[in-house]
Amino acid sequence: MHLNQLMEFIGHFMGAVLQLILIMMMARRKDKRHSEKVFFTLVVAIFIWHAGSFVSTFSELLTGERIIVVGLIWDTASALSMGFVPPLLIHTLLTFLEELPENFFSRWRRTVLFVAYAPLPFFWRAPLRLIQHPELPRAENIMLVTQMFEYWTIVALAIASYMCYKLSTLSRDDVQRRFYISLVRMFVIIFGLMVLTHVLYAKFIPGLGTYFLVACALAPMFPTIIFSYFILRYNYMEYVLKRSIFYSLLAIFVLAVYILGIRQVGDFLERALDIDFRIIEAILVIGLILLIDPVRERLQAAFNALFFREQSYYQRVFAELSHRLGSLQGIEVGRLLRYVANSVQTAMRLSNCKIILLHEENGRLVVEESSSPVQTEEVENIVRHFQKIHAHSISLWQVTDQAVVKEMKNIDATLILPIYRDGRLAGVMSLGPSLQYRELYEGEIEILSILLNHLVTAIDNTRLMQDKLEMERRMLANEKWMSLGRLSGQIAHEVKNPLSSIKAITHVMREELPPDDRFYKDLAMVEGEIDKLTTVVNQLLRGAHPTTQTEKVADLRDIIENVSSVLRPEASHADIRIICQYDNGIPAIKADPVALREIIFNVMNNGIQSMASGGTLTVSVSCLQPDPTTHRRSVLVSIHDTGPGIPEEDMSKIFEPFYTTKEGGTGLGLWIVREKLTDLGGSISVESNGGTTITITIPVEAKTAVGPPATAPNPEQEKPDA
Template identity: 30%
Template sequence: MSLPRLFLFCALLVNIGLGFLVYFKTKFRKNENLAFSILAWAAAGWIFSGFMTYFHEGDPIIVFWAKMSFSTAGTIAFAFLYFALLFPGDRRNLNSTQLLLLALPCLFFIVVSFGTDQIVSSLGSGNKMFHYGPLYLLFSLYLIAYFISGFVSLIMTYQRSIGIERLQIKYVLLGMFFTAMLGVTTNLFLPMSGVSQFNWLGPTFTVIMVGTTTYCIIKHRLMDINIVLRKGTTYFLLMMVLFLPAALLLVYAQNLYFHQINYYFSIIVLLIVFLLTVFYDKVRAGAEKAVEQLLFKNRYDYRETLGAFSKAMVSILDLQSLSKKIIETITNTMGVEKASLFLLDEEKGGYYLLESKKVDVELSPSGLAKGDPLPRYLQKMNELVVREELLKGAHIQELNTVVQSMTQLEADVSIPLISKGDLIGMINLSHKFDKEIYSREDIELLSMLANQAAIAIENAKLYEDLKRSKSYIRRADRLASLGTLTAGLAHEIRNPLVAIKTLTQLLPDRLDDEEFRNHFLQIASGEVDRISSLVNELLEFARPSEPKLETEDINSIIDGMLLLVSTETKKKFIQIVKEYTHDVPPVTVDREQIKQVFLNVLLNALEATPENGMITVKTRSFSKPGGEHYVQVEFTDTGCGIPSEYLEDIFTPFFTTKMKGSGLGLSISSQ
């Protein structure tokens, strides 16, 4: 068998096989599958015609096979345009009339080619294999017009498509383009100039279309063809697609340039190629990184940015800031138009929208319920899901509801946030600005980011719980302090009320006594002001409030706390000595928290100071060597002091030497 026949025979087999594969290996047979199968079988017919032409070389019957070649070539043009209009997913619905009009030129040239000599008239001589008829040029224009129309349709669809459809169209477009360009050149343009010896190459170029289509079927489920291939089968098919043409080209090149074929040399070369293929995966990662650094710096920086961010996230403890950082980083580095972040709210039993970008979603006040199809599916799968992948199984009810939920959230990709086996949230991403599909690298990086984000979110939630716990402890300690003062405060309020009541009882009898009235008003007003000040201090101290830093006069705050403990000091006849520096500058503090600090220290001093003792409070301002200005508040008492062995533990939470103490006063004051 000559080399051209061998090439044509191999191309014939792969085209027939691809046609049957596309037609029979889909669950839901579509018109696009039928159109592509017709295209592959027409290509097989064209190849068979070429094979028979070379098989009967020198025999007049080859004119018949030449006419057959033109008939099948015309069918290829029709099938390609029909497929291009439908692909992907039967996006156009052509009725019978439209389909007939599309096929009329093809049918016309089939009849003309077989029944007349208007396209191929007779055998040629020399480099010119055939003499062509007057309709040859019109047939050529038909082929070119249909091929151009098909490519224009595919390009327009490519520009409008996103995700996996865009990737499928790209593979089909490239395979068809190179096959058509090379085939038209060798079998149309060169014969016009009288060169026909390369006609056998045109049909063999269909292997390019077969290769790209087969790869896209296996890798990206082209035309909804699901093939479950074991690794061995995959390698065998790749060997047939790649190594067989390579072997044939190698043999042909030896015969062309050296006029002999060395099979040992051919085996060694193919073995080297095979070894390079096997070890490619082992060196790919390092080589890819080096090439990206050298030639594709932007892509490499993009990966580095996501990697660095995944490490930095764990240091962000504020939940709102963290969620904003996650959304901003993903949308900016990956070029995503829309994104949303949902977190689990255990109390409401659903997922609420915490952060989003350009997402307009109408949700119930409780957000997404835990039983919603999307959270339930993410919890079940425990991995990132792509909406276009789920669309392949949209006939399954469970997947269809998940797809609908993702569509409502404008999500092309949903990334679960898993912590301790539970779904604590999800990140939803729309398509990219460039409408490209999420690559394997993108999915791996997003999965890594999701793991880091889940840890960071859990840390942030624990931090918020800790802050709330501290707030509750501070409030409890504040109320405990008030409880300590309750008896004395009641006495402090009751005494002025007794005086006011006595005066009001005497007032009717001495109403005409102006001196008594004036004296009564002065005493009553003073006692009321005193009660009002005491109650205001109590209310301000007991009222829970968010930390708020403001400029305050430290001396006036201390006076307020001394007022609260004044009853206790009177009971024990303790003298309060105030040594204030009156030009102390205002300080920026949280008024309520510093009140609690002063009250805790004063209560400890009162408990430690015996009767007839003294508590001294001093304030002064000073500057450190670096020039920083400070205000110092000093409390001293005449009590027993703190034993030296306890000094290191006085600020430890729950450490106390008192019978009824909580051990939290100084700990909270220190914080």
């Protein structure tokens, strides 16, 4: 057996296996486009060529001579199919070009197809000659000595190279562009091989000519290898080759080692040393069998590194991300969504990625949380589409609903994946265009779907943990209020009751004395100090009894105007102006008006008391933009005085209970303000720079929480302060 025969045998076998795998894969695909049907025909023609040549070569190697019946059937089929390969190649590339928006070949479609298929009748004389003379040599010899076929194949390769070049320049997908550039290079190499072999007559070079002919006969296999590589590497054209092709290649490797290695060495030793090589051959075959497993592992690793790098990378990244989701449970849901969205966007090199959670409200699904700002109206039709058909994904290039297309374009999405919880739509993931200018593969979409299932579990666990923490917080708050209640009871018993007795006795003693008595003023001062102590005890008692707030609606403007009217007499007496400023459209606040009144009263009163030499107290009310994560609205109240400000060393202590810098102050005012704002879900901050500015943020829908009772301050009593 000559080396060129072995090359031809193995080459045609590999070519037939590759084409057969592609045929089975393409046959399973439904709803084929016209270009796919033409391409399928081309693959079938190349398969018949390789299969026929393989059977003929195998029969000759098996029997040592040409079998007439085999040659008549398979060589005829090979010759017929090879005649169709050049025109089908041009036809396939033409249909690919027709699918692109910029295609100048479409106007010349009929002319190109006529030129492609016109030479076919002239090639049919080769298979007819085989039928008439079955003893002639094999099909490739008949086809390749047909001078017109040689030249036509060269012309077809030149046209195919140019068409692939045009496809590479018109394709916006980076993978497609690389695929067509690879085909251009391969067609140019085959073109050069054909010219060298048949135009420059390299086929007549002694010793090398037969190898040039074998290379030309195997040439149709090499573009198929490129196509198979792109399918395995990138799932090109959404085809999926199973890893079973790896085992086919492994079988070819083992067969090649046996035929080219063991058998050749055996034949050489039998001729040179005149020995029986069968025993040594059996030992070598056993050794080859033992080597199969380690060789398989090494080839499998190389196979994965060559073809499945992206899939392995995504699986590793998303497995790590899924693992981290377990450790991130308990953080805010919005932060969790942003973390996952940013991770997916970075890993898959997307222009953007959004995760949107939905919940039912008044019979419709609305946006609850999202990784970036999205309104319900922006995804309304997308949500309705998933509810209607329960699709696994929505592609911008395949969906026919124009309302859905419009919404996807508005949020810059090319693919939408649903998030299901217990069979119901719980959210969507929006994926923007790929920075690699390609569509996501089916395997990548499956990995993302698995990740979304882990995300749903993590969100559920996060919410359970938050509910548990909230319950524990309430229990701790109740324990705190119970402790304060017990303490306040003891204070009432041990302090307030004796104070009442002392005040009553002092009052009686003072009334029995004439006003000009020197003890009359002393007893009046004692009564005043007792009143101050009683005020401190009353404020402590108000902060010691929790109540559950009921949902009420408060008009913040009315509350501020009411408090201002109460404080204006005192302010005017101290030469202080009170200025109130309001934005338009200040919404009503769902909170206890009495609690809000006490908050505003305490802060405004502190500002007035800080301006001993007169000044201006400015109250500004404005609306804040909705929170991008929770979509909740808030109102901002800014109270600024022109007093001396708060010393820097005191800034960290102003919210501590019983801390005050004023003579006669209780130190409970700002502490009560902060506690009440916390219960409402609001916040307070203080700045001191050329006066003091206290900024209060109050949510429009204040949360219902356990907190101290909202008791209106009595203007006649001493006003609380910091």
